[in-house]
Amino acid sequence: xxxxxxxQGALPGEIVSAMAERPHIASLAxxxxxSVTPDEQFRLEHLGTFLGGLAARGVTEVCFAGAVRRPxxxxxxxxxxxxxxxxxxxxxxxxxxxxxxRTIIEVFEEAGLTVRGAHELAPSLLPDAGALAGAxxxxxxxxxxxxxxxLTAMGVADTGQACVVxxxxxLALEGLFGTDWMLASLxxxxxGRGGLLYKAPKPGQDRRVDLPTIGPxxxxxxxxxxxxxxxxxxxxxxxxxxxxxxxxxxRHGLFLLVEAP
Amino acid sequence: xxxxxxxQGALPGEIVSAMAERPHIASLAxxxxxSVTPDEQFRLEHLGTFLGGLAARGVTEVCFAGAVRRPxxxxxxxxxxxxxxxxxxxxxxxxxxxxxxRTIIEVFEEAGLTVRGAHELAPSLLPDAGALAGAxxxxxxxxxxxxxxxLTAMGVADTGQACVVxxxxxLALEGLFGTDWMLASLxxxxxGRGGLLYKAPKPGQDRRVDLPTIGPxxxxxxxxxxxxxxxxxxxxxxxxxxxxxxxxxxRHGLFLLVEAP
Numbered sequence: 045x046x047x048x049x050x051x052q053g054a055l056p057g058e059i060v061s062a063m064a065e066r067p068h069i070a071s072l073a074x075x076x077x078x079s080v081t082p083d084e085q086f087r088l089e090h091l092g093t094f095l096g097g098l099a100a101r102g103v104t105e106v107c108f109a110g111a112v113r114r115p116x117x118x119x120x121x122x123x124x125x126x127x128x129x130x131x132x133x134x135x136x137x138x139x140x141x142x143x144x145x146r147t148i149i150e151v152f153e154e155a156g157l158t159v160r161g162a163h164e165l166a167p168s169l170l171p172d173a174g175a176l177a178g179a180x181x182x183x184x185x186x187x188x189x190x191x192x193x194x195l196t197a198m199g200v201a202d203t204g205q206a207c208v209v210x211x212x213x214x215l216a217l218e219g220l221f222g223t224d225w226m227l228a229s230l231x232x233x234x235x236g237r238g239g240l241l242y243k244a245p246k247p248g249q250d251r252r253v254d255l256p257t258i259g260p261x262x263x264x265x266x267x268x269x270x271x272x273x274x275x276x277x278x279x280x281x282x283x284x285x286x287x288x289x290x291x292x293x294x295r296h297g298l299f300l301l302v303e304a305p
Numbered sequence: 306x307x308x309x310x311x312x313q314g315a316l317p318g319e320i321v322s323a324m325a326e327r328p329h330i331a332s333l334a335x336x337x338x339x340s341v342t343p344d345e346q347f348r349l350e351h352l353g354t355f356l357g358g359l360a361a362r363g364v365t366e367v368c369f370a371g372a373v374r375r376p377x378x379x380x381x382x383x384x385x386x387x388x389x390x391x392x393x394x395x396x397x398x399x400x401x402x403x404x405x406x407r408t409i410i411e412v413f414e415e416a417g418l419t420v421r422g423a424h425e426l427a428p429s430l431l432p433d434a435g436a437l438a439g440a441x442x443x444x445x446x447x448x449x450x451x452x453x454x455x456l457t458a459m460g461v462a463d464t465g466q467a468c469v470v471x472x473x474x475x476l477a478l479e480g481l482f483g484t485d486w487m488l489a490s491l492x493x494x495x496x497g498r499g500g501l502l503y504k505a506p507k508p509g510q511d512r513r514v515d516l517p518t519i520g521p522x523x524x525x526x527x528x529x530x531x532x533x534x535x536x537x538x539x540x541x542x543x544x545x546x547x548x549x550x551x552x553x554x555x556r557h558g559l560f561l562l563v564e565a566p
Contacts, residue, residue, distance in 0.1 A: 113496070114474075137472075137473070138447065138472075138473050186399070193462055194462040194464060196462075197458045198462070198478075199458075200458040201454055201455040201457075201458035201459070203474075203475040203478075204475070211399075212398075212399050212400055214462070215480050215482070216480040216481075217459075217465070217479075218478075219477040219478055220471075220474045220476045220477075220496075221476070221494065225490070225495075226490075228490075229486070229489075229490030233482065234482060
């Protein structure tokens, strides 16, 4: 039996729709999922107890899907089953998101659970290489090369899965608040318009968690930022609500490319 | 005799004030300096002629100060003296800002001019290591280490001289539109407040051009972004209008630290 640890956004709902059988659904307190109704909520302070409960329920596999942020930890609320995990989680918290995710995966695996990627449960979320809308304009290849170089460099610092490039220059880089936030920061940009959004997993990223996603709002944001199009790395970026995403690209006159890495 | 190639912002004015003798002042057409009155304007299409004019005037040294952007080039306006420079400049234009600056420096040096850094002409713009306002809070050292790691990584991709870090997470990274733009993107941030702005030259950057700067507006922006303070690398970041900058830090209750690299 599989447990879906559901966060925010459309991804948990898409996974549940793609599965033959409804999984057990849990969510982190404070990050109620909009796209599914959880069977239980848990607090990070009770993680050990939560893991024990999954085992008792016969859960053998787990999938993390949807966005959460680091919750504030109430030291006094940590229960006995969770206490042994505290030093590792605390150490990871001081580092980047990858370190935290690696630790979380380890903790779940040590509890005997197999961690499955969202794309394993819903393979149709990962489109094949090709154009989903429009066509690559002249010069796009050079921009994509530049964007990859930038994301590779950012990946070393364990931050960001997206950037905006125009004529070889980096207009914006994704920070903690994500792609939509980055695109919003380009509204009313001083240089007018042009450029592309490039999105890809971090180099060496564990593909079972935190694969980057795009959806209709990404295309709306790209259009509002005056971009010409959006390019995602094939096999590494989930496309949510593909019909609406492609429709948004066409409506805005943006190209939407899936590029082999 | 020195020629100041003056761009936008307060830096050209500060340099002229610090010099014993007024230099010859030139500016790139379309980027009229606010802080000084140029003796001449030149277009990039006439760069070769401009360089010849400097030599004829007895200019032996040149200093680039203040912001410019890449001007649009009118191919039909390129004059005969500039034609031989076109292939190199065109090649550099497709790359990052560092490549362009390296090429510009080379072209000026090959014309017999010595390129001087703003800090050589106005050393007081580079404060010594120490606290200019407030004091480093507990935990600042770890944030600074993280910020340096991020900027080092970004430098490989030849982009950005600033980032905002909070609790080990990267809230924002500087893109083409600079630090003020990045800070403005954090107004009304979803996580409330906290964190610091870190600013430093790119690793291996030629210190004679494009040293990063801060000024009173940087502190205003940091306060509006809900940050706790600003940290700059000692010997690598120019502080414009230091009296007003320090006053702004105090008024906003921000720390302002100059950290040895």
